Structure formats: structure tokens, C-alpha cells
Amino acid sequence: MPFPSPSDRQDDGPALYIVSTPIGNLEDITLRALRVLKEVSLIAAEDTRHTRKLLSAYEITTRMMALHEHNEEERASRIVAKILAGESVALVTDAGTPCISDPGYRLVSAATREGVRVVPVPGASALLAGLAAAGLPTDAFHYQGFLPKKQGKRRDILTALAPLSHTFVLYESPSRIQRLLGELESILGDRPAVLARELTKRHEEFLRGTLSTIARDLGARPSVKGECTLMVGGATETAAPPVADLDEEVRRALEGSEESPSRLAKSLAKRLGLPKGEVYDAVVRLSGDT
Structure with missing residues (x-):
């Protein structure tokens, strides 16, 4: 045409x-x-x-x-x-x-x-520039942008993102990017990810690997500069987050959460791949300690 x-x-x-x-x-x-x-x-x-x-x-x-x-x-x-x-x-x-x-x-x-x-x-657009060069699947993707600063709301959003099977994109400031990487690994497991930093500028950089390897790379630097665009791979059958300690997962979910025990247990059970009754019992048992 x-x-x-x-x-x-x-x-x-x-x-x-x-x-x-x-x-x-x-x-x-x-x-x-x-x-x-x-x-x-x-x-x-x-x-x-x-x-x-x-x-x-x-x-x-x-x-x-x-x-x-x-x-x-x-x-x-x-x-x-x-x-x-x-x-x-x-x-x-x-x-x-x-x-x-x-x-x-x-x-x-x-x-x-x-x-x-x-x-x-x-x-x-940082969203499209980052996605185009990331090398992660782009046939479908979810754009989330900046997360709220309150811990409870952040965790709720990340928990909702956990079961998505396609790439999702987050924006974050350089001062908070390592905190975000840690939260993501805790909730999603160690997913494939690409961090784009200083897009289109002189010091443009793409860090490719997993959430944990990118966090280690940034942790070895004296500082992180430039706005960050983070692309995270979607969930797969083999990418479910490990559950080493259900009580610890429940305690984290309870922090700052305003959901009822039933709703919280339902979302946690779906994310962790566990029976809802088992998770609900842990929520009720631990909710008094939080």
C-alpha cells in the first residue's frame, strides 16, 4: 500500500x-x-x-x-x-x-x-522500545507500569500478575529496582527477565537472565542510574514458585492486606498450587500473629 x-x-x-x-x-x-x-x-x-x-x-x-x-x-x-x-x-x-x-x-x-x-x-515509548529488544515473547503482553508504593497494594498486584502466561512490563526508578526484583522473585519464583536501563541514551543497557541474576548484577554495582523498564516472562507449568515454607508465604501475604481470610487464601492457593483448605487453615492460624 x-x-x-x-x-x-x-x-x-x-x-x-x-x-x-x-x-x-x-x-x-x-x-x-x-x-x-x-x-x-x-x-x-x-x-x-x-x-x-x-x-x-x-x-x-x-x-x-x-x-x-x-x-x-x-x-x-x-x-x-x-x-x-x-x-x-x-x-x-x-x-x-x-x-x-x-x-x-x-x-x-x-x-x-x-x-x-x-x-x-x-x-x-519506553514500553515498546524495551519489549522490541528484550527477546521475550510479545505475541501478547501485559503493561503494568509503576507499582504503588504501599507494600500491601504492591503484593496484591504482583500476586495477580503471577498466573499470567505472557510477558508483563513494569517501570521502576533506579533507587527501587532491586526491591522490586526481590519482591518479584519471592512471589513469582525465579522467572526469565530483561531489564532495560537508560533506553536510547548513551549508556543504554539490557541485562538479560533471570530475576535473581539481574538482582545480583545490580547488587555488585556501587549504584544504579537511569529509569528502568523491566520485562518479566510469563508463568509456565514448570515456573510455579517453590513453597519452602507455607507459613512464611502466609505471613508475607498478611502484611498490609485488607482481604478477608477466605479471599486471601483463595488467591494464595491459586498462586502456590496448593489446596485452598490447607492455605485457609494457615491464614486463620497466623492472622492473629500479624
Whole structure:
């Protein structure tokens, strides 16, 4: 199928453009994204100081407005009003594709409710860049992004991910990546995994192996730098986590959990491959100690 000519484009008339920007390498921006950023009346940016570096590199002088998680709801109505009045606005975040673990979905929702045309301008994404080079199965995958900071909620999510048979993807900061690797190994067993660090930047690195080997590699370093994208292999019949001590597994699950004993036992039994009655007895017996 031939490519459409540049004149046969949908980038005409008032619209909200969802523009992907580089995740590290400034060359990873499309010609279309550069044109849209030049032509719109306003750029709504997560951090205007960060976005100004990109605009300056390509001599773009379009005015900007800050739009981040703390003011998005309030500013969304102002931006929608501008588009309804005939202006076009581009939404960008600090890196990658807006709305993917970044601000933007409230603005997009407000725009669609008012009948505003929303136009994606695709480009860089840490999720897709990491998956494409990981070497893990990608016929199906689950994107989880950043986990909550509270231990109980983290464990609930990871427990739900345990039975998935396809690759899943997590984001984590360098200061917490080793904690995440330990949690994953404890709950899932020692799965195949790939850690992508500093994607598209000078010191880009892929660590391939298992959760434990990657953790050992990072542990031998004086520090870990750069945002991390972690791809973890799905569950297989031979990859069920070992149960060396049911009581210890139950104690860990009880920490910070607000589930009833029955529901907690059901999820644990499914993950560990044990009879629900056996796990339920342990939950009831140990719940008073936690």
C-alpha cells in the first residue's frame, strides 16, 4: 500500500494533538511531531523547562502552558475551551507518549466529552522500545507500569500478575529496582527477565537472565542510574514458585492486606498450587500473629 502524500493529512483544523517526544535521544522525534509542535497555537507540557530543551534544539518557539498531575483537572477545561474557540493544542510529557504512565488522560477525556477532535502523533515509548529488544515473547503482553508504593497494594498486584502466561512490563526508578526484583522473585519464583536501563541514551543497557541474576548484577554495582523498564516472562507449568515454607508465604501475604481470610487464601492457593483448605487453615492460624 503506498504512503499517503504529505498533503493528504488529518492535521488540519482545531484539534488536541497527543504528541510523543523522545525518551532520551533527541533524534527520536518524527517529522510530523516537529511540524505539529510548530503549527499549533499552544503546547501543554508536563514540565515546560524540560520541553523547552527539545523545542530549542529544533528552533520551535510555540508558547507553552504547564499541565501536570497536580493541575490537569483544572486546566483541562481551559484547554478544551481554546480548541472549541478554534485553536489547536499539542499535549506533550517529559518523555515518551502522553497518557502512558504520564499525565494526559483527564484532558483527553474532557476533550472527547466536548466533541473535540483528538489526534495521536505516535513516536517514542519506553514500553515498546524495551519489549522490541528484550527477546521475550510479545505475541501478547501485559503493561503494568509503576507499582504503588504501599507494600500491601504492591503484593496484591504482583500476586495477580503471577498466573499470567505472557510477558508483563513494569517501570521502576533506579533507587527501587532491586526491591522490586526481590519482591518479584519471592512471589513469582525465579522467572526469565530483561531489564532495560537508560533506553536510547548513551549508556543504554539490557541485562538479560533471570530475576535473581539481574538482582545480583545490580547488587555488585556501587549504584544504579537511569529509569528502568523491566520485562518479566510469563508463568509456565514448570515456573510455579517453590513453597519452602507455607507459613512464611502466609505471613508475607498478611502484611498490609485488607482481604478477608477466605479471599486471601483463595488467591494464595491459586498462586502456590496448593489446596485452598490447607492455605485457609494457615491464614486463620497466623492472622492473629500479624
